[in-house]
Amino acid sequence: MKKSEAILREKRLSVTKSRVDLLEFFIKKNQPLSILDFKKTKLFKEMNESSFYRNVIKFEEAGIIRSVPTANEYQSYELVQDDLHHHHHIICSACKSVKCLTECGLDKSFSKMASKVGYKLTGHSLELYGICPDCA
Amino acid sequence: MKKSEAILREKRLSVTKSRVDLLEFFIKKNQPLSILDFKKTKLFKEMNESSFYRNVIKFEEAGIIRSVPTANEYQSYELVQDDLHHHHHIICSACKSVKCLTECGLDKSFSKMASKVGYKLTGHSLELYGICPDCA
């Protein structure tokens, strides 16, 4: 059984070709992806655009993927991996490619920053921007 | 002379009612704002929506405002204040209101994180999420 199929079953989602293809794509790439990235694949030829969007919503609701901020107008998503800690991304200022950074240990200091203005911290989002090796 | 008018002249932008109204609104509020916020004001009644968008672009190009990430589908902008250092925002998870946090001293550790994956840091974006005093 494919890994994607196991995940779908575990999350009680019907196993369809569209979903398997889409989820395998996320698993294979293992980085934030938007519909733009998926449109480039041959898999997309066999899948309706609305199915893509509907399945992305289902995956997000099921906690399989999460949305991440982007440098363009297309929403990006990445796999939620339980064995991976909360982490951040670095986006190339030149080519806009996105890479995952290793674990983040910043919540403690952020809690302090939040409480200074009377907020109770529930989470944070951090994106670094830089020039990637290929563009340097 | 209004403060907004002085800014517009300094940036060599024509001084029009729309621009003065819009910029005064940013100055008065002094927090990230989207077209949603502006639509709530009576000023908006006298101003075309396309003027709002066009002037926001002009202001951004002139470095008067900058765009900030949002929790909804409307783009938000905030005043660029030279006397204010690079800083971040905290967004209420309940009411989605946005507040500015004080100065950020994180670039040094971020540079290290970036160089670990071979990137040269050019900037970063950080949003905290929490529950604001009003919603608590």
Add this chain to the structure above:
DNA sequence: AATTATTTGCAACTTACTTGCAATTTATGA
């Protein structure tokens, strides 16, 4: 295998934002 529940493809729709153009307003400079 038959029934029920879910998903898919398609086309039409929604909506934040953009754009072309003619009319109006603002800046320029004699």
Add this chain to the structure above:
DNA sequence: TCATAAATTGCAAGTAAGTTGCAAATAATT
């Protein structure tokens, strides 16, 4: 200060990412 040039505005129509209704197809359940 007034005529001219340049920029901005209002309006209506257009874009494009994402959504939705519905009937047909596929998957889950018994």
